[in-house]
Amino acid sequence: MQRDVIIACDFKSAEDTFRFLDLFKDEERKPFLKIGMELFYAEGPSIVREIKRRGHKIFLDLKLHDIPNTVKKAMAVLSRLDVDMCNVHAAGTIEMMKAALEGLTRADGTRPLLIAVTQLTSTSEERMRSELLIDASINDTIVKYAQNTRDAGLDGVVCSPLEAGMVHEACGAGFLTVTPGVRFADGDVADQVRVTTPARAREIGSDFIVVGRPITAAEDPVAAYRRCVAEFVG
Ligand SMILES: O=c1ccn([C@@H]2O[C@H](COP(=O)(O)O)[C@@H](O)[C@H]2O)c(=O)[nH]1
DSSP: OOOEEEEEOOOSSHHHHHHHHHTTTTOSSOOEEEEOHHHHHHHTHHHHHHHHHTTOOEEEEEEEOSOHHHHHHHHHHHHTTOOSEEEEEGGGOHHHHHHHHHHHSOTTSOOOEEEEEOSOTTOOHHHHHHTTOOOSOHHHHHHHHHHHHHHTTOOEEEOOGGGHHHHHHHHOTTSEEEEOOBOOTTOOOTTOOSOBOHHHHHHHTOSEEEEOHHHHTSSSHHHHHHHHHHHHTO
């Protein structure tokens, strides 16, 4: 899979999103975009269709986590949107992930890529132990969730770029690592905990970096996007 930068379009409306996307209209490289809960809940499926119509690849980041039957049916609905990638939480268990895969697969056997969140990049090992009562290291937890994800037949995981190398080691080079928690060396970390730079993400072996505020809140978003591409894709 070709390394790429995915821009997280965490906007409150279609209007704000299209104002942002218009900045990229002369870019040779059409950005791969992530639509998350805020934008999808505000605008519904029409925002996906319109962005798709403009020719962007889409990662629909809704992080499903529910009982297997509910996730299977919800995924069957999402499969009609024709996105390129969508996701669930690995904490929902192998059974739930298998149900998600079944729901997502269309009658003709095609489906978008399906990946699972291991531990959110805003979670520290300390909080995972003290609040979630997980009595293991965060790295062991991430590797175990990644192995569960692979065993369920999914295509890869969401983790920090810091963990991409160990996930590939445990699950194979072809198993995708889609990695938020990306900041420029001088950037504001905000609510993220397990972060690194686009250049370091490339060295560690991420397949995709997901970048939101370092691009969307930059004074010059196109320049920030180009910097990510230059550091990560080369
Ligand atoms: O573990 C995760 C899973 C998803 N995300 C999402 O990625 C972006 C990151 O945005 P930044 O502004 O670059 O922090 C955001 O949409 C999250 O919902 C994540 O950060 N960590």
